[in-house]
Amino acid sequence: GAGVSQSPSNKVTEKGKDVELRCDPISGHTALYWYRQSLGQGLEFLIYFQGNSAPDKSGLPSDRFSAERTGGSVSTLTIQRTQQEDSAVYLCASSLSQASSYNEQFFGPGTRLTVL
Amino acid sequence: EDQVTQSPEALRLQEGESSSLNCSYTVSGLRGLFWYRQDPGKGPEFLFTLYSAGEEKEKERLKATLTKKESFLHITAPKPEDSATYLCAVPHWGSARQLTFGSGTQLTVLP
Numbered sequence: 001g002a003g004v005s006q007s008p009s010n011k012v013t014e015k016g017k018d019v020e021l022r023c024d025p026i027s028g029h030t031a032l033y034w035y036r037q038s039l040g041q042g043l044e045f046l047i048y049f050q051g052n053s054a055p056d057k058s059g060l061p062s063d064r065f066s067a068e069r070t071g072g073s074v075s076t077l078t079i080q081r082t083q084q085e086d087s088a089v090y091l092c093a094s095s096l097s098q099a100s101s102y103n104e105q106f107f108g109p110g111t112r113l114t115v116l
Numbered sequence: 117e118d119q120v121t122q123s124p125e126a127l128r129l130q131e132g133e134s135s136s137l138n139c140s141y142t143v144s145g146l147r148g149l150f151w152y153r154q155d156p157g158k159g160p161e162f163l164f165t166l167y168s169a170g171e172e173k174e175k176e177r178l179k180a181t182l183t184k185k186e187s188f189l190h191i192t193a194p195k196p197e198d199s200a201t202y203l204c205a206v207p208h209w210g211s212a213r214q215l216t217f218g219s220g221t222q223l224t225v226l227p
Contacts, residue, residue, distance in 0.1 A: 041219075091159050105150075109157075109158055
């Protein structure tokens, strides 16, 4: 079946502009995660959605970052007033979510964001 | 706070030269350990999940093992196509269950 898809694959923007990044999770996966991978750094957790529950936003670096998930499926990560330090690869992952276990997360190809 | 440390940072092997990558972790209670492979310009690709000390998983030339303090990814007779960055991660204890990743081992297998 289809994996996690993300769009766009690349985004170049000017400092101060807003950007939207999209993620389509694997069908049937109720959990969705956003991570950020900066050059020379590891993957950094941003936000988590589980079903219709309120998202866990504990990893968002500032209030310029927000995300939503519509209909329990597609998610959009929005970065307002982008800064150069926002340049990174933004990765989306999805997983089955069960209370009794920690399921593997499957990642999309990422969106490479460059802020000029 | 969960911590994951991988070593070495980079490893160059000749084709056929077996070796091991290390992932040591400090967590309040192990709830699984995941290995991923990441090729340049792509997202991490899931390889293995290990849940308890003593557990082993194999896939082609790769074998992952787990102890109470660390995990090893053994690569037997590697080929150039095994070149990638290998990441290990542990799930965070809490509602989000996000993964805490190590910084990875960049493996290069020379023909």
